[in-house]
Every structure is written in structure tokens, then in C-alpha cells.
Amino acid sequence: xxxxKTFAIGCIITTLTGLVSGAFYSTIAQKxxxxxxxxxxxxxxxKSQIQMIYMGSIGTTTIPDMPSGFKNGCVYGDFGAYTIxxxxxxDDFKPRNLxxxxxxxxxxxxxxxxxxxxxxxxxxxxxxxxxxxxxxxSTRTTNFCKNIPKNxxxxxxxxxxxxxxxxxxxxxxEKELVKLWNTAK
Numbered sequence: 096x097x098x099x100k101t102f103a104i105g106c107i108i109t110t111l112t113g114l115v116s117g118a119f120y121s122t123i124a125q126k127x128x129x130x131x132x133x134x135x136x137x138x139x140x141x142k143s144q145i146q147m148i149y150m151g152s153i154g155t156t157t158i159p160d161m162p163s164g165f166k167n168g169c170v171y172g173d174f175g176a177y178t179i180x181x182x183x184x185x186d187d188f189k190p191r192n193l194x195x196x197x198x199x200x201x202x203x204x205x206x207x208x209x210x211x212x213x214x215x216x217x218x219x220x221x222x223x224x225x226x227x228x229x230x231x232x233s234t235r236t237t238n239f240c241k242n243i244p245k246n247x248x249x250x251x252x253x254x255x256x257x258x259x260x261x262x263x264x265x266x267x268x269e270k271e272l273v274k275l276w277n278t279a280k
Contacts, residue, residue: 135169136169137167138160138166138183140204141203142158144203144204145181145205146158148203149229158279159278160275160278162225162272163271164267165183165185165264168183168185168188168225169183170182170183171193171205171207172207173207173208173209173210177232177233178228178229178232179201179228180227180228182224182225182227183227184224185223188218190218192214195207196208219263221265225263227260228260228263229259230261231243231259239251240259243256243258248273248277253265255269255272255276257276257279262276
């Protein structure tokens with residue numbers, strides 16, 4: 096027979112051990128909170144960054160607002176040897192196969208994508224993505240850039256532009272895009 100004192104101490108130790116191990120295992124068993132980083136930025140959230148990016152590349156400070164339907168869409172960027180491009184998704188458009196790069200777009204808070212992915216061009220044609228870029232940055236666009244108006248918005252080859260910055264948006268009437276550029280001047 097075990098003395099009562101030893102029995103009582105044993106019970107207390109067993110209870111405490113059970114409480115401690117129970118707390119430990121329940122902590123481990125819980126799923127850790129995953130902090131999701133919001134990668135989607137809207138045009139208004141990054142407009143000042145965009146203005147600084149283009150000001151450095153082509154000497155302009157004129158950045159328009161986005162047309163209706165694109166004001167709250169996600170903004171992604173890409174750049175090549177000469178061209179800096181931004182892609183603005185339609186407000187409610189959530190593409191399934193859009194692959195984000197690990198790096199940011201030109202040290203901004205804008206996520207970078209590969210603009211040469213076929214899904215991008217297809218969704219621009221479908222009207223779900225708006226393309227914003229500096230058109231006169233490469234030798235391929237020399238003919239396009241001859242005799243373009245200065246400080247006046249214009250439309251040419253399905254693009255609506257002001258100086259060297261253009262918007263390609265198949266789902267937005269040219270009249271609305273021209274108005275956006277005229278408001279931005």
C-alpha cells in the first residue's frame with residue numbers, strides 16, 4: 096500500500112504533467128496563422144509610384160486615372176529592354192493562370208508579371224485587361240512615333256495616347272480614354 100502523502104503528490108504531479116502536455120500538444124495541433132500578403136494594388140494606390148517610374152523613363156508627369164470598370168482592378172507591371180508596361184485588370188476580373196514573379200516591378204510595391212504570357216494578350220483582346228505603356232521606347236515603334244502630336248491626346252492604331260504614353264483598352268470607348276488623357280494634362 097502506498098502512503099497517502101506519496102499518493103497525493105503522485106496525483107498532483109500526474110495532473111500537472113497532463114495539463115502541461117495537453118497545453119503543449121494543443122498548441123502544436125493548432126494550425127498556425129498564415130499571414131497573406133496582399134499582392135493586388137489598385138491604380139490609385141500606386142499612381143504616384145507609376146508617375147515616378149514614367150517620369151524617370153520619358154520625362155513626363157502626366158498619368159491619367161483609369162476608366163470606369165478598371166478603377167479598382169489589380170495593377171501589375173513588366174519591363175523589357177526599352178518598354179515599361181502596366182497591366183490593369185478589370186475590377187472584378189480574377190484570372191486563374193496569371194503567374195507573378197518573385198520580384199517587384201522596378202522596386203515599387205507593384206507585383207511583376209511576365210507581359211509576354213499569351214494569357215495577357217488574350218485578356219487584353221477580351222477587354223479584361225488594360226495595357227498602359229510607353230510606346231516610343233523602342234526602334235520597333237519608330238514609324239508609329241513619327242509626327243505624333245505633343246501635349247495633346249490622340250488615337251492611333253487602337254491606342255489612345257498623350258505624348259509617348261498609351262492605353263490599349265478594347266472594352267473602353269476611345270472617347271472615354273481621350274477624356275481621361277485630357278483631364279490628366
